[in-house]
Amino acid sequence: MTLNDISTLESIDDLTAQQLQQILVHNYGSIAGCVEKSELISKVKLLYHDEKQKKESNAKISKEDPNENLCKVCLAANIDCVVLNCGHLCTCIRYGEQLSNCPICRCAITSVVRVFKS
Structure with a gap:
């Protein structure tokens, strides 16, 4: 049993x-x-x-959606950064550093921090 x-x-x-x-x-x-x-x-x-x-x-x-972890800008790379001040995890570091506004909520990006998912 x-x-x-x-x-x-x-x-x-x-x-x-x-x-x-x-x-x-x-x-x-x-x-x-x-x-x-x-x-x-x-x-x-x-x-x-x-x-x-x-x-x-x-x-x-x-x-889960297999595209859930893809960058919302390039749709090719994995999401690996958080945009501040809003805290959204939505882009790869390459595009996160190029943007001035968050692609999700459009708030001004003050900084971008690389994150590592385990």
Whole structure:
């Protein structure tokens, strides 16, 4: 039994202690310190919740526009600077330094700072 076999959070309460241990060993590698079934249930529920959040986050990432990170001026280079005072991340450093107004909100650009996305 794995986390993927669990359909709802409530169904975890119906699992046997052996099934709960199996899930924990598969995901943690160890169940040291878990003696009571209630402890096993709470740990599996935490795992289920974390896995659900991870899946939702991955779904959001896959839905992102592939052009979202492209410079809004040249549409070729990646966005790698922030324009100040407005704070928009919208251009590559090459064009950011050439502009006098932000291409998004048209406010005057006082400076351009290179940023690094991890």
